[in-house]
Amino acid sequence: MAEAENRHFDIIAWLLDSKGTHYSGDYFLKRFLKLVSSKSDHQNAATPIKIDVWNYGEL
Numbered sequence: 001m002a003e004a005e006n007r008h009f010d011i012i013a014w015l016l017d018s019k020g021t022h023y024s025g026d027y028f029l030k031r032f033l034k035l036v037s038s039k040s041d042h043q044n045a046a047t048p049i050k051i052d053v054w055n056y057g058e059l
Helices: 001-014 027-039 048-053
Strands: none
Touching: 001 027, 027 048
């Protein structure tokens, strides 16, 4: 079980890495952040526009 979890974690980490070898840049990271922020009821949650303009190259 732990080996499968590690494998899934590795895949998710790879997709969320804006410098990953998947050649999708920050696409997956932005989609994930937009999904999380849309589910948040916190008034300071990031908006889709803020998520789009943030610089992810320094992460």
